[in-house]
Amino acid sequence: MDITFENLKQELKKKNIGLSYQRLKVLEYLIQNRCHPTVEQIFTELQKDIPTLSKTTIYNTLRILAEADLVKVINIEEKEARYDIDTKDHGHFKCESCGAIFDFPIDIDSLIPEDLSKFKINDKNVYFKGLCPGCLYNNN
């Protein structure tokens, strides 16, 4: 299913998650900003629209969305979590110079070894780090 505002709203309704103004704004932000934002980034941006907004609400909302599998938590950094509205399998590459995070396609399932045949896999993450083409070119 496509990642559209309407589809995700349907998903929330189906899972009995209230569609508060704040929650819909977080969802909207994640759909429009596919840059794997941090809580800080989401908060700072949405606060412009909702002056009374609290960071706790962002945390609450993201936890609920993650529990409902509508959002994926990306722990590619040590300090703070990032969030991705795209929950389909794909890899993440973090540039250690500019800090940007890139998506890349990867067929994870084809890699799963025989060793894991008796394990129940619920979550798959592939994180790479290094230098992106732009930073390599600029010798950063």
Added chain:
Amino acid sequence: MDITFENLKQELKKKNIGLSYQRLKVLEYLIQNRCHPTVEQIFTELQKDIPTLSKTTIYNTLRILAEADLVKVINIEEKEARYDIDTKDHGHFKCESCGAIFDFPIDIDSLIPEDLSKFKINDKNVYFKGLCPGCLYNNN
């Protein structure tokens, strides 16, 4: 090269890292406990031998070892980091029931897509989560 105490000591010397008693103890612990321990676990255990030991020293040592590529930091959990003396490519599976972390072989390089041909990859991580056979069997 095999992961032996002597080999790693040679590596430290080669990289001009002092071989203090505390650092060697941390190294020794990591070699003998391939369970991807946390700072807390390492600290608690080594404190029995070194009553004056400080957690800061553990953090310092692990940072130095990681910077020297003698240890790999595993960020499979949100809260606290884990450390692995095995720096060769392999995947990690965390059981969400019992908390154990399992190693599994994986040929990461064969998966790298064309999209990343212009990226310089310094670090590769594959983290899975789910239920291990033991927990599945016991219906935990």
Added chain:
DNA sequence: GTTCCTGCAAAAGCTTTGCAGAAGA
């Protein structure tokens, strides 16, 4: 004697929790 290392205390930073008030059905 000079350099490096340790370890205490405090600070920093992200995230969670408790709780009272507001919003919504």
Added chain:
DNA sequence: TCTTCTGCAAAGCTTTTGCAGGAAC
């Protein structure tokens, strides 16, 4: 009205930093 949601303040935790004393060579 009753439930759910928000948001402030405080707490919790891991990790980092500053700094003084100690060890090593």
